[in-house]
Amino acid sequence: MRSPFNKTPVELPGFWKEYEIEASKKLPPELESNSFVVLDTETTGFSFQRDRMLSIGALTLKNGVMEVNNSLELYLKQERFDHSTVKIHGLLKKETKTCVTEYEAMRQLLAYVKNSVIVGHHTHFDISMINKALKRQGLPELLNRSLDTALLYPKSLIKSPLRSQKDHYTLDDLAEAFDISLKDRHTALGDAYITAIAFLGIIGRLQKKENLSLNSLFKLNTI
Amino acid sequence: MQNLISERVADFLKNYPPFNEMLEKDLGSLSEEVSIIYKEKGSDIFSEGEAPHPHFYVVHKGAVSLNRKDTDEIMDICDEGDIFGLRPLMANENYKLDASAFEESILYAIPIASFRPFAQTYEEVSNFLIESFASNTRNPYAKRSSGRLLSDTKNTTTLSQGSGLLDLQAVKIKKKLVSCTPQTDAGTVARLMTRKKVGSVLVVNEDFLPLGIITDKDLRNTIVTGKLPVSATAENIMTTPVITYPEKLTVTQAQMAMMKNDIGHICLTEDGTPNTKAVGIISKHDVMLAVGNNPAVLMKEIKWAKKIKQIRSIRKSVMMLLKAYLEDNIPMSITMQVISELNDACVKQLISIALKKMPSEPPVGFSWVAMGSQGRGEQLLHTDQDNAIIFEDVEEERLPxxxxxxxxLARRVTKGLRTIGYEYCPADMMASNPKWCLSLTEWKNLVSHWIINPGKDEVLLSSIFFDYNHTYGDRSLVNALADHIFDSVKKYPIFYMHLASGALQNPSPTGFFRQFLLEQDGQYKDFFDLKRRALMPLTDGARVLILSHQIKSINNTAKRYEKLAELEPNNREFFLSCSYATKALLKFRAKQGILHNDSGRFIALETLTKEEKIKLKRTFKTIKELQELISVRFKVSNILG
Structure with missing residues (x-):
């Protein structure tokens, strides 16, 4: 009889191993050579324990270029449905979009992100949601480094006693500042698109101040 | 796979030719292949001689300029929905122009491989391409919205050609000459004119020498009246001799020639005689269009504008006018006046458009106030917007x-201002900020606070705010506030001292050895900060001096000095030199700004000529004297010590 304390390591699936190899590659120091995956999730709520992801949208940016056909849009099958979020997300349970299982969604997501830097607005939330899903599927957490436009945006603004700094910038604030249309707001891919354009704008502004490397960007990614 | 992003792309493209001709399904699949590219202002997209990229571009947001490398002349500016970089792909040749982001831009790159099949299957698309490639010039009759593929060729008339001042500017000629032989029959001529959408055809011999011209009028007089049959040949219908002029013709010359000869068309030949090859035709309509670049016409256009986008294109003409004025050395005071009137009219029109779009009428009267350089009537280039709203007092419960x-309202107006080219104020000094959108009483309280507690920020704020100018709405609100400011300042004269010391805070333009002082760090390291080191001391000085004389309603710095010269006859010479220095520096800044498409604030010294440097230094002497005068007059040392 096997002792319950003597856990044999679970064999991880092949796609995880592939991802692990990819993700452990060293990132180039220059911004231009890195790829950034801008990502957003729509969820049933804000609880990491109770709530589930409804959809994931992601785009890849490389050297200021975003390819439309190289995007990821995943809708996840739900066991449970929380009516409180129907309105805001506009995703019905019987959505005509083809839904995938959480496991399949994670497989596709990992294959998509590889060793890219993950960018999002309040990335911490999205990454935690994904990590919870990974855990439910018996997989380890994401290995990618991440950047948050909510943290980077204030760094791109000028410091002036005349300017009242807000302590919190929503994605709507960013869309307003960078003149991005709010079409498709509150869909995962739509929000990812807004975040991506805003991210490019922020980098542009920051680059005016200093010669930006990937590392200096990570240093700015704090409160 | 179609996704939200490709839908977004398709949604945009379907508004512009040739994509508007395509079926939704096809446009959808084309959109999936698109790459979205972000370009920082000033960054290159492609350059002359470079091998063609696998895709062409559509401007989604911002603007792209196409330049000639050798002369650095701007050939064309592509706006939202314009296509560029397609011709070299179709012709399989290298790029003939440089393309760079004129503003911060988002571009759609469309792969030629995915586009080509549609160019073949859709007749409309291929026609569009052929037509725009065939005629090397922009059809003056074409609507603004029609795409401009032609912008990739070197032959397009350059934008700067329209830069000469009004009457003296060169006429844009139709380079693609529509011509026929003397033996062509009238029916063919008429069809040719219809197809080419022109009002005249030049009749030329085999050496391309002009023999005569056929206009709509000739066809009417000879064929339609039945005098001659439709089979009559061109030589029998045409008007001869052709009035010819050399290629370099100004608008005035063209007008004179037409009046003198009582004709509507002029033929241009290589040397101006009928014995050399014909190169173009100018019609009355072309002359009218050229004259369109004058303040009166622009003003009318602004007042007719019903959409913010229309104002945006008018603002571009205003910039061309400014450039022309600067090049032709028109006195700076006139230039400032004309350009600020036009800018002012743009803003007024924009506000009235925004007001119409509001769900209801304004609950009470209000005044839209311009601050800073705009308030002083010194804004020549597109700079940041600084503005505020003052509205009538209301009962407390209605205030929120x-x-x-x-x-x-302010949010809509500031957004519109941004669309027409005024950047958001980086310090958020805009009416859309709740701090600068107040009732008259709230404003009075705020201003009193600044005057009574003049800290560093308060002095800075009042210096920006005291140069305000009423733009739209109820002027009496602005006057009421102005009266309040003067009353308060009278009670707290110490405020002058603070304002004066604020005016002396600006760093000096030159060092001990009279060398230029350059910026030490940041993006503009080793540049000369014209605004902070030279213009601000002058504007700040003028403000405190004029306020101490209790003069309101003069906001323009140069005018303030002129008024001061009048008020203080013993300092007359000196104040006039201040006024001169201000104008010289503003002009300098505007020229630099146009040259580099920025605010003209930072100057790379090595790009200046010796003469320009001497001119600049001369104004510095005046600045230094001004600062001494202020420091003595307001006893600034008292509070500094």
Whole structure:
């Protein structure tokens, strides 16, 4: 009889191993050579324990270029449905979009992100949601480094006693500042698109101040 | 796979030719292949001689300029929905122009491989391409919205050609000459004119020498009246001799020639005689279009504008006018006046458009106030917007509702201002900021606070705010506030001292050895900060001096000095030199700004000529004297010590 304390390591699936190899590659120091995956999730709520992801949208940016056909849009099958979020997300349970299982969604997501830097607005939330899903599927957490436009945006603004700094910038604030249309707001891919354009704008502004490397960007990614 | 992003792309493209001709399904699949590219202002997209990229571009947001490398002349500016970089792909040749982001831009790159099949299957698309490639010039009759593929060729008439001043500017000629032989029959001529959408055809011999011209009028007089049959040949219908002029013709010359000869068309030949090859035709209509670049016409256009986008294109003409004025050395005071009137009219029109779009009428009267350089009537280039709203006092319980109304209005107006080229104020000094959208009483309280507690920020704020100018709405509100400011300042004369010391805070333009002092760090390291080191001491000085004389309603710095010269006859010479220095520096800044498409604030010294440097230094002497005068007059040392 096997002792319950003597856990044999679970064999991880092949796609995880592939991802692990990819993700452990060293990132180039220059911004231009890195790829950034801008990502957003729509969820049933804000609880990491109770709530589930409804959809994931992601785009890849490389050297200021975003390819439309190289995007990821995943809708996840739900066991449970929380009516409180129907309105805001506009995703019905019987959505005509083809839904995938959480496991399949994670497989596709990992294959998509590889060793890219993950960018999002309040990335911490999205990454935690994904990590919870990974855990439910018996997989380890994401290995990618991440950047948050909510943290980077204030760094791109000028410091002036005349300017009242807000302590919190929503994605709507960013869309307003960078003149991005709010079409498709509150869909995962739509929000990812807004975040991506805003991210490019922020980098542009920051680059005016200093010669930006990937590392200096990570240093700015704090409160 | 179609996704939200490709839908977004398709949604945009379907508004512009040739994509508007395509079926939704096809446009959808084309959109999936698109790459979205972000370009920082000033960054290159492709350059002359470079091998063609696998895709062509559509401007989604911002603007792209196409330049000639050798002369650095701007050939064309592509706006939202314009296509560029397609011709070299179709012709399989290298790029003939440089393309760079004129503003911060988002571009759609469309792969030629995915586009080509549609160019073949859709007749409309291929026609569009052929037509725009065939005629090397922009059809003056074509609507603004029609795409401009032609912009990739070197032959397009350059934008700067329209830069000469009004009457003296060169006429844009139709380079693609529509011509026929003397033996062509009238029916063919008429069809040719219809197809080419022109009002005249030049009749030329085999050496391309002009023999005569056929206009709509000739066809009417000879064929339609039945005098001659439709089979009559061109030589029998045409008007001869052709009035010819050399290629370099100004608008005035063209007008004179037409009046003198009582004709509507002029033929241009290589040397101006009928014995050399014909190169183009100018019609009355072309002359009218050229004259369109004058303040009166622009003013009318602004007042007719019904959409913010229309104002945006008018603002471009205003910039061309400014450039022409600067090049032709028109006195700076006139230039400033004309350009600020036009800018002012743009803003007024924009506000009235925004007001119409509001769900209801304004609950109470209000005044839209321009601050800073705009308020001083010194704004020549597109700079940041600084503005505020003053509205009538309301009962306290209505205040939040009324404030919200004006904030919403301000939000729309500031957004519109951004669309027409005024960047958002980096310090958020805009009416859409709840701090600068207040009732008259709230404003009075705020201003009193600044005057009574003149800290560093308060002095800075009042210096920006005291150069305000009424733009739209109820002027009496602005006057009421102005009266309040003067009353308060009278009670607290110490405020002058603070304002004066603020005016002396600006760093000096030159060092001990009279060398230029350059910026030490940041993006503009080793540049000369013209605004902070030279213009601000002058504007700040003028403000405190004029306020101490209790003069209101003069906001323009140069005018303030002129007024001071009048008020203080013993300092007359000196104040006039201040006025001169201000104008010289503003002109300098505007020229630099146009040259580099920025605010003209930072100057790379090595790009200046010796003469320009001497001119600059001469104004510095005046600045230094001004600062001494202020420091003595307001006893600034008292509070500094």
């Amino acid at each position: 509702e009324v404030t919200n109304y004006f904030l919403e």
